[in-house]
Amino acid sequence: MKTIFSLNPFALTTVGFLYLAGQTFQPSSQLGLLSGVDPTQQHRAVSIADSNTLYLPQDLEATLWAEAPMFYNPTNMDIDARGRVWITEAVNYRKFNNKPESRLDHPEGERIMILEDTNGDGKADDSKVFVTDPDLVSPLGIAVIGNRVIVSCSPNLVIYTDENGDDKADKKEIMLTGFGGLDHDHALHAVVAGPDGKYYFNTGNAGPHVVSDTDGWTLRSGSLYVGGTPYNKANHGSQVSDDGRIWTGGMALRVNPDGSGLKVMAHNFRNNYEVALDSYGNMWQNDNDDQVVACRTSWLMEGANAGYFSGDGTRYWQADQRPGQTIPVAHWHQEDPGVMPVGDISGAGSPTGMVVYEGDELGPQYRGMVLSAEAGRNVIFGYKPEVSGAGYRMPRTDFISSFPEVDPNYKWDAVSNDSRKWFRPSDVAVGPEGALYIADWYDPVVGGHQMQDHKGYGRIYRITPKGKNLKIPRIDLRSTQGQIAALLNPAVNVRMLGFEALREQGEKVIEPVMALLTSANQFHRARAIFLLAQLGAEGQFEVERLLKAVDAPVRITALRALRSITPENSKSIPALTASQKALLPLLGNLATDRSAAVRREVAVALRDVPYEDCRFMLLNLVKGYDGQDRWYLNALGEAADGKEEALFFDIRQTLPENPADWDARTANLIWELHPPSAVPMLKKRAEAASLTADARKQAIVALGFIKSTPAAKAMVELSRSTNKEVADQATYWLGFRRGNDWAKLLNWEEVMPTKVSEEEQKMLASRQVLLDEYKTDAEKRKVALEMARDPEGGKILIGLAADKKLSDKLIKAVTPTILKNPDQTVRTMAKEYFSTKPEAAVVKEVAATEPTPIQAATSTQAPVAPVTLATANSSDPAIAEVAMLTGNEQTGLTVFKTNCATCHRHGQLGADIGPDLSQIHQKFDKNGLLDAIIHPSAGITFGYEPWLITTKKGNTYYGFLVSDNDQAVVIKGIKGPKHTIPADAVFSRRQYKTSLMPDPTAMGLNNQQLADLTAFLLKQ
Secondary structure, three states, rough: EEEEEOHHHHHHHHOOOOOOOOOOOOOOOOOOOOOOHHHHHHOOOOOOOOOOOOOOEEOOEEEEEOOOOOOOOOOEEEEOOOOOOOEEEEEOOOOOOOOOHHHHOOOEEEEEEEEOOOOOOOOEEEEEEEEEOOOOOOOOOOEEEEOEEEEEOOOOOEEOOOOOOOOOOOOEEEEEOOOOOOOOOOEOOOOEEOOOOEEEEEEOOOOOOOEEOOOHHHHHEOOOOOOOOOOOOOOOOOOOOOOOOOOOOOEEEEEEEOOOOOEEEEEEEOOOOOEEEEEHHHOEEEEEOOOOEEEEEEEOOOEEEOOOOOOOEEEHHHHHOOOOHHHHHOOOOOOOOOOOOOOEEOOOEEEEEEEOOOOOOOHHHOOOOEEEEEEOOOOOEEEEEEEEEOOOOOOOOEEEEEOOOOOOOOHHHHOOOOOHHHHEEEEEEEEOOEEEEEEEEOOOOOOOOOOOOOOOOOOEEEEOOOOOOOOOOOOOOOHHHHHHHHHHOOHHHHHHEEEHHHHHHHHHHHHHHHHHHOOOOOOHHHHHHHOOOOOOOHHHHHHHHHHHHHHHHHHHHHHHHHHHHHOOOOOOOOOOOHHHHHHHHHHHHHOOOOOOHHHHHHHHHOOOOOOHHHHHHHHHHHHOOOOHHHHHHHHHHHHHOHHHHHHHHHHHHHHHHHHHHHOOOHHHHHHOOOOHHHHHHHHHHHHHOOOHHHHHHHHHHHHHHOOOOOHHHHHHOOOOOOOOHHHHHHHHHHHHHOOOOOOOOOOOOHOOOOOOOHHHHHHHHHHHHOOOOOOOHHHHHHHHHHHHHHHHHHHHHHHHHHHOOOOOOHHHHHHHHHHOOOOOOHHHHHHHOOOOOOOOOOOOOOOOOOOOOOOOOOOOOOOOOOOOOOOOOOHHHHHHHHHOOOOHHHHHHHHHHHHHOOOOOOOEEEOOOOOOOOOOOHOOOOOHHHHHOOEEEEEEOOOOOOEEEEEEOOOOOEEEEEEEEEOEEEEEEOOHHHHHEHHEEEEEEEEEEEOOOHHHHHHHOOOOHHHHHHHHHHHO
């Protein structure tokens, strides 16, 4: 059974808060949340009291703790030791897209607010401005640690210090700078204090990120992603950091409190909003997608590749999607070696803030719950992770939501503006008294650089046990007892105060810290281990003893604690520090540990250790692989990074002479390592008729990831196989790799000669006529009109117009004809240059600065990062007119098949060219979806901005840019095929603001058909 709580902001502000204690659901034997039962396994009630309710477990209750005008538009929050809530505002959110005349405006800059409940009645009654700073442009993160307030606002990680305790910033320092993403959702996010005393934070993929720490170590990270704001102009992958590695896209990062020791903890996210740490040192991370089916929440392994872009950041997942791969598999590169398992795929959404609840105040059933705010889905997801080999299973529940989990009577199509979808939890945090706090951005849309609530309304909820008055504890850091109490506090950044104070005392506090190892709360025990490692030689000795503890999590924590105090070599030349050498014997002992998770930690620790120093450990770790554990295999890949050939040389001595006789365990291992010397063996496996199709396919994939001429030549030979399945797969890899890793390894015109159709040759010849200065205007006009009637000729004309190689007279002459071209793509493109209207084309060069808003129907941004819901523009007459009509789902299916399925997928119908619409009903009300359909260019999804590429020979390609590197550019055409264009053949490239999706008028759809289509897309 779930309790419900009013979400209506007007009722809250005019009438005051009313807890609907009497409006609860009576549990059935199947639906009730029974006492003592894990709440993550329960269902919700199946009825809805009204449209403004919050659903939460029956043993918890919600109160409206604060609301506007005490603050506005909350993007992130933290809670200090006094129980005060600190808020980063984004009132001036995306100035380029949300003009001051249409919204609340803070001309002096964004603010950091402090909210407090001064009388202890469970509701904030005091609000003050800590700082207003013009350098704060839509800040996305805050951490309050003592008198240091750390604010994340690209390009800077800023520390404000209150030196005299008057709740005003007295000093401002730039801790780190150089992050991309100014005024962008995919930017720098909040800092959180780790159990090791270091700061953890993350940043999205709006690079490039070129950041130097106080030691002078420089991180360089990028990808091919540009756009979203006027400031995100140029970016590229394959950037090398001072450690010699290529870090890509969004990243989880760690740094010492003094700004030294910057380290990448995981990379290749899209827009990871906030990293959450538990006291064992586990990292938990959500990430959004650029479809509406593949948002995720994952456990992070140190050093992991999360799999959004290609490993070097030069290709979107669409470029790498292999035949037969589903979008979630391709989106996160789940069938590529070197990529971590995906975790929980939650589908459509806009994941934002995260936290791990480690307190006992809500009840023991909630201890250890990972909470992930999902602004796009109007929910706080709850996870109780379960150990599974070297990783975790993550069963998910809708922990707190504005929607019930099951509602068979609810018709999405019947609601035009559904205010329940305006609950946009941007963050979730834990207070020092153990209560949960939820920051609500409250808006009809989420991110995409849009905001529809021009008043900037926002609110904060407080979640407590039903009938229990949680009091803010008094934390006294002057005594050891008070410091211990701070260390044990449920608020993550408050714990840092106790950690730092106890560490200052050193070995004097070993005894009281050791006493925590018997705590009934396992997270308290873990915090003690990390602290002991920093309490001198005696504390370290006690931690080393724990490497032999009975419980695997204790052994893992002890190893992590010892590693946290071990200085690392951050340079690209492999070399061990003295401390790292001293750690090797301990790693050697654990390399044969009975726990796969412990061995995984050893593997992670060996990543930067030269092979001669870890050979036997690595071989023992290989022996421990069971052939099935994907997390463990990924860890082995990390351990062997840069050492693959040496490890394979040792491994192959024990393998069967015939590679067709390898067992699945060996085949998986070689797939993960894919060493160049394995090429002949992998080719032989690919050809082995005795193997299953999957085994042969695995060998071909492994070959495809080896960057060597022998691998490319072996693939050429396989493409000529008499086994059609093998030949087809090899042919795919040749076509794919010619644009990236193998571009310079083969003579491609010999291997796969470029085919030019007769029609294309004819139109290219016609193009030369138009460029011939000796041809008369009449001759050119005749040829141009012929081209305007032809699909291929129309594309070439558009390329000429874009490159300003057509006269105004010729453009005017062919305009009526080209706008009737039989190819819809040509008609859509032509509107940019050939128009009966006087407007000029709105195009931007590759380095242009105009913003590219996100397409409402498909974005995955948050209120400040994740998914775009549509603009709920009920004042638009066109939308209002259609919204009044009753749609027919069955007729809408026909409309979809006829007009949409050529680009979009819905369930088993359609193609994977444009964004998948299978779960679009989870993100839209009726008006929102209609807005996206009627105004397709109002916002374009990241990665789906149209590009026009013209070659030096005059060929024109129009579609989505999915790969861009020094070797080639790859365009995915509107009809599906990918066109690989050598980089030196490109004449010009342009990015467009006009969506490839035509508007309803261009498709010939009337209002009733739009209503029918909406009914179909919004059905459950």
